[in-house]
Amino acid sequence: MTLMAWIYVAVAAGVAGLAVLGFVAVRVLVAAKELSAEIRRASAQLTAGGITLRAQKGANESSGDESGLPAAYDRR
16 A cells, blocks of 8 residues: 555544544433433432421421431431
8 A cells, every 4th residue: 555545544544533432422411411301300309209208207296106206317
């Protein structure tokens, strides 16, 4: 092969490598957006569940169902 042919091969390999990196970068960005949305949904569910648990705890305290001792996870 001539010198010029090696240059073309090297440029083609570089372009192919950049195309692969671009494809992988797009997949990573899409996965990051999906993960962000999933974290947002999970956070909303946990927040709603926490509000429900606090309401239940308040109802239990007023009815006298609990012993009054703090739970291990209660960090107030």
